[in-house]
Each structure stands twice: as structure tokens, then as C-alpha cells.
Amino acid sequence: MTLTSRQKKLLRCALFIFTLLLYIFPIFFKNPSLFFLLQLVWIITIHLLQQKLKLFNLTSSLKTWIILAFFFFYIILMPFLLFLSFSI
Numbered sequence: 001m002t003l004t005s006r007q008k009k010l011l012r013c014a015l016f017i018f019t020l021l022l023y024i025f026p027i028f029f030k031n032p033s034l035f036f037l038l039q040l041v042w043i044i045t046i047h048l049l050q051q052k053l054k055l056f057n058l059t060s061s062l063k064t065w066i067i068l069a070f071f072f073f074y075i076i077l078m079p080f081l082l083f084l085s086f087s088i
Contacts, residue, residue, distance in 0.1 A: 014066065
């Protein structure tokens with residue numbers, strides 16, 4: 001499957017946001033109240049991502065994998081890392 005330049009640009013943007021949040025995440029160890037702000041940002045981001053994906057000519061399976069990657073990070077990884085920060 002070959003990706004168009006638009007699709008590549010969207011995937012690069014999603015990867016950049018994901019990487020940026022990984023670098024920013026240690027701030028939440030010091031101030032857990034910011035974690036709830038991050039949750040709000042994630043909800044908005046996922047909603048906007050779903051709207052943007054409608055504009056691109058992506059296959060439904062690729063759309064599903066992109067959304068699942070965001071949900072995996074949001075639902076599973078973030079609370080787990082927050083739990084680890086409190087248990088230390």
C-alpha cells in the first residue's frame with residue numbers, strides 16, 4: 001500500500017505530536033493536576049483527528065489503526081504511567 005503525500009504528512013504530524021507529548025510527560029510527574037488538562041487535550045485531539053481523517057482518502061483499516069494508536073496511548077499508557085509516578 002502506498003501513501004499519498006497528504007497521508008504521509010498526516011502521519012508525520014501525528015508522530016510529531018505523540019513524540020512531543022512523550023517529552024512533555026515528565027512534567028506531569030511533578031504536577032499531576034496537569035494530567036487532567038492533558039486528558040482534555042487528548043479528547044479534543046482524537047475528535048479533530050477523526051474529522052481530519054474524513055478529508056483524506058485513507059482506507060478504513062488505516063483510519064482504524066491510527067485511531068487505535070491514539071486510544072492506546074490515551075487509555076492504557078497514560079494512566080499506567082501516572083499510576084507508576086504515584087507509587088514511587
